[in-house]
Every structure is written in structure tokens, then in C-alpha cells.
Amino acid sequence: MVDYYPVIVIGGGPAGLFCGAEAAGSGQGVLLLEKMPSCGRKLLVTGSGQCNLTHDGDIRDFFKKYGDHGAFLRSPLRKFSNHDLVAWFTSRDLPLAPDESGKIFPKSRKAADVLSVLLAECRKNGVVIQYGEAVKEVRRSDTKFHVRTGTAEYESGALVIATGGSSYPATGSTGDGFSLAASLGHHIAPVGPALVPIRVRDYPFGELSGISFEGLSLSLFREGRKVRGGGGDLLFTHTGLSGPGILHLSRFVLPGDTLKISFLPGMRQELLTKDLVDRIAVSGTKQVKSILSGYSLPARFIARILELLDLPADLTGAHLPKKEREELVGMLTAFPFVVSGTGDWNEAMVTRGGVSLDEIDPTTMESLIVPCLYCIGEVLDIDGDTGGYNLQAAFSTAMAAARDLATR
Numbered sequence: 001m002v003d004y005y006p007v008i009v010i011g012g013g014p015a016g017l018f019c020g021a022e023a024a025g026s027g028q029g030v031l032l033l034e035k036m037p038s039c040g041r042k043l044l045v046t047g048s049g050q051c052n053l054t055h056d057g058d059i060r061d062f063f064k065k066y067g068d069h070g071a072f073l074r075s076p077l078r079k080f081s082n083h084d085l086v087a088w089f090t091s092r093d094l095p096l097a098p099d100e101s102g103k104i105f106p107k108s109r110k111a112a113d114v115l116s117v118l119l120a121e122c123r124k125n126g127v128v129i130q131y132g133e134a135v136k137e138v139r140r141s142d143t144k145f146h147v148r149t150g151t152a153e154y155e156s157g158a159l160v161i162a163t164g165g166s167s168y169p170a171t172g173s174t175g176d177g178f179s180l181a182a183s184l185g186h187h188i189a190p191v192g193p194a195l196v197p198i199r200v201r202d203y204p205f206g207e208l209s210g211i212s213f214e215g216l217s218l219s220l221f222r223e224g225r226k227v228r229g230g231g232g233d234l235l236f237t238h239t240g241l242s243g244p245g246i247l248h249l250s251r252f253v254l255p256g257d258t259l260k261i262s263f264l265p266g267m268r269q270e271l272l273t274k275d276l277v278d279r280i281a282v283s284g285t286k287q288v289k290s291i292l293s294g295y296s297l298p299a300r301f302i303a304r305i306l307e308l309l310d311l312p313a314d315l316t317g318a319h320l321p322k323k324e325r326e327e328l329v330g331m332l333t334a335f336p337f338v339v340s341g342t343g344d345w346n347e348a349m350v351t352r353g354g355v356s357l358d359e360i361d362p363t364t365m366e367s368l369i370v371p372c373l374y375c376i377g378e379v380l381d382i383d384g385d386t387g388g389y390n391l392q393a394a395f396s397t398a399m400a401a402a403r404d405l406a407t408r
């Protein structure tokens with residue numbers, strides 16, 4: 001005899017647990033299959049163990065936090081917003097609060113508390129959770145799904161794929177959902193690491209690891225054409241570029257792209273040239289490095305830039321040749337970094353790509369190809385900026401599916 005459940009959820013991350021709990025709360029019999037010995041392993045490492053659940057403010061501000069895919073999330077985000085999420089956890093004795101930047105965390109600052117609430121809700125509503133059961137195969141017959149794990153077979157009326165993406169594979173998210181969805185006929189938008197540091201060719205700032213800049217202007221060029229622009233904070237690491245501005249841009253970069261960074265945002269090339277000429281005219285006897293320190297750039301960064309230009313550290317402004325001055329201005333206003341790639345899955349916080357959104361109903365998360373199949377959370381072709389946007393997307397898409405399951 002094969003065990004039958006009205007709903008099977010594959011994956012016990014935030015999306016799967018939340019969807020399972022809500023669907024079971026509406027009276028559906030739910031089996032949740034989790035491949036690891038425990039649920040929510042990635043959730044436990046979110047926000048450095050503090051779990052940045054969502055973001056403060058108007059839910060409409062969220063729509064532009066998912067690259068080019070925010071439009072798909074409008075309905076689920078509106079129907080289960082950041083405020084609804086805060087109310088949901090608060091009513092279950094886990095108060096949440098924003099920090100000064102608007103990121104919302106549990107007041108306890110413990111991701112484990114968030115997981116406890118989700119597991120308690122599953123328990124209360126009667127979700128059956130099977131641990132250590134990796135789903136290997138799913139099939140659809142006329143009215144049922146057939147689900148095979150390494151050790152058992154199950155059948156269900158509805159199936160929810162909540163297996164997450166491929167980042168941090170040690171937590172259990174190894175991209176299984178992409179092949180499961182593909183086996184049922186879904187297209188998978190090419191996947192890759194996102195919210196991840198960017199590696200560059202001949203990286204010249206390894207020695208400056210730890211130095212950060214705020215509010216820089218970042219422009220991405222492909223085959224000589226500007227394909228993305230943006231701004232944000234940057235951090236030099238030993239091996240490349242990181243920091244929020246870089247992480248957010250990482251979903252768009254391809255090897256061979258050129259990332260031009262202005263370390264003096266708001267100062268165009270001509271303006272900086274004129275300003276520098278003026279400053280040298282007034283203080284030509286001063287060393288170039290001290291003239292440049294007037295732009296509030298870190299001293300070690302200035303020293304490295306002069307080194308890259310083969311200029312002596314004690315060169316005075318009056319002795320800076322025009323050609324080198326122009327190169328200096330170019331470096332400060334549009335330093336060209338040639339992208340060699342990104343960090344790997346062990347560094348990426350999320351996955352770009354996934355189950356194609358064209359084939360999912362944005363109001364219910366039900367497949368437009370296979371009736372009663374739902375895809376939620378990071379397995380979808382959605383990746384958000386840092387700041388709580390990924391977990392909010394996981395919870396909102398999970399709620400959309402749970403509400404639809406409740407009507408069956």
C-alpha cells in the first residue's frame with residue numbers, strides 16, 4: 001500500500017514549512033518531506049543567525065527589489081505583505097522589530113526562534129514531517145502525483161515543490177527542485193549564484209581587503225554597451241569585490257563584462273579634472289596623495305592608485321603630468337574591472353534563475369502546465385536584494401499556494 005496525502009510538500013525550508021502549516025491549518029492533510037535530518041538549516045544561518053525576515057515600509061517598495069522579476073510578485077506580496085508577516089509571527093509570540101536601516105528581525109535576534117514558531121505551527125496543525133527523505137522522482141498520473149524518495153513512495157492530490165535553490169548546498173538546498181520541476185515539463189531559467197561577490201581579472205586591490213566605500217556609482221558594460229547602472233556600497237575582499245551594491249549587481253554579471261566604478265559618485269570626469277586642476281593651482285607644492293585626501297578617499301586606496309599609475313608616493317601636484325592626471329581621473333571616476341566570474345555556491349546567498357515564471361500562475365503559484373502542482377520560494381526564478389526580501393518572497397509565495405490549496 002502506498003501512503004496517500006491530499007498535499008505533499010517537498011522541502012522543509014521557510015517556504016515549505018509555512019505553506020505546509022497554513023494548508024494544514026485550513027484542514028488539508030499535509031505530508032512534508034525533508035531530505036536533511038532537520039528542517040530549516042538555511043533559515044538558521046540567515047542574517048548571520050539573526051534572521052532578517054523582511055523589510056519595513058510600503059509593500060510597493062518591494063516590487064523593485066527583485067531585479068527584473070518584481071512584477072510577478074506583486075499579487076503574492078500585496079496579499080501577504082511585510083506587515084502581514086510581522087502580524088503572523090507577533091500573534092505567535094515572536095515579536096519582530098526593524099533596525100535603523102529598516103531590516104526586520106525577531107526581537108530576540110535568533111533565527112532559531114523563527115524556525116521554532118514554524119515547526120510549532122506545523123505540529124499544531126498536524127503536518128506530518130518525514131526527515132531524511134530526499135525526493136528523487138515525481139510523476140503525475142490522471143489524478144495523482146507519485147512521489148518517490150530514497151526509501152518510500154507516496155501519492156498525493158497536490159504537490160508543492162519548495163526545495164529552494166542551489167546556494168549553501170550543505171544546508172540541503174542543492175537544486176533538486178529544478179530537475180523535479182523539469183521532469184514534469186517545466187522550463188528552468190539558467191541558474192547561477194547571486195548575492196555573491198564578483199571576481200575580476202588581475203584584481204589589484206587584494207591588499208586592501210576590508211576597505212569599504214559608501215554609495216558608489218556602478219555601471220556594467222557588455223561588449224562596449226552599458227547594460228546596467230546602479231549604486232551602492234562596495235567592499236574590497238582578498239579575491240574581489242563585495243558589499244551590498246556589488247551583491248545586488250551580481251545577478252546580472254557575466255564573465256567578460258566590464259564593471260566601471262566611480263569612487264567619487266556625482267563627480268563626472270570633466271568636473272573632477274577641472275576641480276583637480278584648480279586644487280593643484282592653489283596647492284601645487286602639496287603631494288598628490290594629500291590633494292586627493294581632500295576627496296575623502298582612504299589613504300591606502302590613494303597610495304595603491306598612485307602605485308598602479310607608477311607615480312612616486314611623494315610626487316607633488318605641480319609635477320603631475322597631464323597624461324597621468326587624466327589616467328588618475330579615469331581611475332577615480334570609472335575604474336574598469338573586467339569580470340572573471342562570481343563566487344561559488346558556497347558563497348552565494350541565493351540562486352538566480354529557476355522555475356520559469358511564465359509557467360506559474362502569479363496569484364496562486366500553481367503550475368500553468370501541470371494542474372495541482374505548485375512551486376514556491378527560491379526554486380522559482382526569483383532572487384531578491386539583501387534586506388529581508390528573499391524570505392518575504394518565500395513566505396508570500398507560500399501563502400499564495402496555501403490559500404489556493406485551502407479551496408480544493
Ligand SMILES: Cc1cc2nc3c(=O)[nH]c(=O)nc-3n(C[C@H](O)[C@H](O)[C@H](O)COP(=O)(O)OP(=O)(O)OC[C@H]3O[C@@H](n4cnc5c(N)ncnc54)[C@H](O)[C@@H]3O)c2cc1C
Pocket residue numbers: 010011012013014015016033034035036039040041042043045046047048051052053054133134135136162163164165167168171172173174175176177348349350376377378379387388389390391392394
Ligand atoms: C548565508 C545566507 C544568509 C541569508 N540571509 C537572509 C536574510 O537575512 N534574509 C533573507 O530574506 N534571506 C536570506 N537568505 C536567503 C534565504 O535564506 C532563502 O532565500 C530562503 O531560505 C529560501 O527559502 P526556501 O524555503 O525557498 O528554500 P530553502 O531555505 O533553501 O529550503 C529548501 C529545503 O528543501 C530541502 N530539500 C531540497 N531538496 C530536497 C529534496 N529532493 N527532497 C526533500 N527536501 C529537499 C532542503 O533540505 C531545505 O530544507 C540567506 C541565505 C544565505 C545562504
